[in-house]
Every structure is written in structure tokens, then in C-alpha cells.
Amino acid sequence: MITVYGYPQTRTTRVTWMLEELGLDYQFNFIDLMKGEGRSASFRAINPAGKVPAMSDDDLVLTESAAILSYLGDKYGSAPLMPSPGSKERGHHDQWAYFSIAELEQPLWVIGKHKFALPKERRVVEIFDTAAWEFQQALKLLSHGLADKDYILGSDFSAADILIGHTLFWAISFKQPIEQENLKAYIERLKVRPARLAAIEKESALVAR
Numbered sequence: 001m002i003t004v005y006g007y008p009q010t011r012t013t014r015v016t017w018m019l020e021e022l023g024l025d026y027q028f029n030f031i032d033l034m035k036g037e038g039r040s041a042s043f044r045a046i047n048p049a050g051k052v053p054a055m056s057d058d059d060l061v062l063t064e065s066a067a068i069l070s071y072l073g074d075k076y077g078s079a080p081l082m083p084s085p086g087s088k089e090r091g092h093h094d095q096w097a098y099f100s101i102a103e104l105e106q107p108l109w110v111i112g113k114h115k116f117a118l119p120k121e122r123r124v125v126e127i128f129d130t131a132a133w134e135f136q137q138a139l140k141l142l143s144h145g146l147a148d149k150d151y152i153l154g155s156d157f158s159a160a161d162i163l164i165g166h167t168l169f170w171a172i173s174f175k176q177p178i179e180q181e182n183l184k185a186y187i188e189r190l191k192v193r194p195a196r197l198a199a200i201e202k203e204s205a206l207v208a209r
């Protein structure tokens with residue numbers, strides 16, 4: 001059985017979105033970050049970093065949202081959601097997955113860290129302008145890469161779209177402008193993915209408990 005350790009409206013949604021795309025059953029183990037459960041000894045035994053998401057599949061425990069998506073796609077999925085290892089498509093898939101984590105997400109996360117995540121004495125508000133500018137540079141590259149395609153690899157949705165899409169939704173909630181018309185249309189396409197909506201609905205039910 002697959003267990004997701006997570007908290008709603010965090011990178012956990014990348015994993016639950018992927019699981020819903022794959023049509024897999026999973027348990028959601030709610031780690032209440034607001035109550036400090038990320039730092040509990042029991043959760044640190046799963047992820048020493050104390051961060052979500054984490055995932056277990058039988059005796060395998062994984063952290064890092066992008067790695068979890070690759071594992072799930074390779075083990076339970078197929079192309080086009082997760083192109084085969086060694087294929088050209090997989091090369092492009094991984095290029096955009098790593099771009100999402102390394103280039104698109106990082107400036108946003110810098111903003112998040114210095115707004116609320118870091119201890120107050122570690123926050124440097126002067127970094128915001130530069131981080132916002134860096135995010136805009138990453139958006140230009142993404143817009144260029146997407147061009148007139150529906151999804152980042154072409155006409156088919158892939159796991160890379162989950163990583164990119166989740167990051168773009170995050171940017172919207174951080175009030176970062178996204179001006180490129182092709183990115184706006186891409187966001188609208190991703191927003192209504194039934195698997196994303198199902199993942200969010202399940203998360204909301206957990207919060208409402």
C-alpha cells in the first residue's frame with residue numbers, strides 16, 4: 001500500500017495529483033505542520049528533514065516530490081505520463097522536471113522562505129525584488145519552451161506538467177505576475193485536470209476534519 005505523508009496546499013499535492021493521474025489507491029497520513037508534527041521524532045524517522053511530502057510503498061520510503069513522481073511513474077505508469085527511461089521523451093521530461101525544481105521553484109521558494117518559512121531573525125526582505133526578477137526570467141524560458149504546445153512535452157500531459165503546474169499555481173498565490181499568453185492558457189488547461197481536482201478535494205476533506 002502506498003502512503004503519502006503530507007499536509008494540504010504544499011508540495012504534497014504534486015504527489016497526490018500524480019497518484020490520481022495514475023488511478024492508484026493511497027493512504028494519506030496527515031502531518032500537521034501547523035502543530036509541529038513535521039519535527040516529531042516519529043515523522044523524522046520517515047524524513048529526517050521534517051518536510052513533506054514523503055511517501056512509502058511497502059518498505060521503500062522516499063522524500064523529494066520530483067523523485068517520488070519519477071518512482072511512481074516508472075513503477076506504476078507508462079508514457080506519455082512518464083516516458084520510458086532512455087527515450088528522447090524521457091530526456092525532455094527530466095529536463096523540464098529539473099528545470100521546474102531548480103529554476104522555476106527556487107526564486108519562489110526564496111520569497112516564501114524570507115516571508116514566512118525561515119526563523120524571523122534569518123529573513124532578509126531585500127531579497128524579494130531579485131527573487132521576483134529571477135522568477136520572471138524562468139517564466140520567459142518556460143514560455144519559450146512551451147511555445148504553442150498544449151503541454152510541456154507536446155500534445156500529451158506528463159508528470160513534468162504536474163511539477164511545473166503546481167509551481168505556477170504557487171506563484172499565483174504568491175501574487176507573482178504571469179503575463180505570457182501561452183502560460184495563461186496552459187494554467188487554465190492544468191487547473192481543470194480531474195486528477196488535480198480530486199487530489200485537492202481529498203486534501204480539503206482532511207483539513208475540514
Ligand SMILES: N[C@@H](CCC(=O)N[C@@H](CS)C(=O)NCC(=O)O)C(=O)O
Pocket residue numbers: 010011012033038050051052053063064065066117
Ligand atoms: N525539495 C522538497 C521540499 C520539501 C518542502 O520544503 N516541503 C515543505 C512544504 S511544501 C515543508 O514541509 N516545510 C516544513 C518545514 O520546512 O518545516 C520537495 O520537493 O519535496
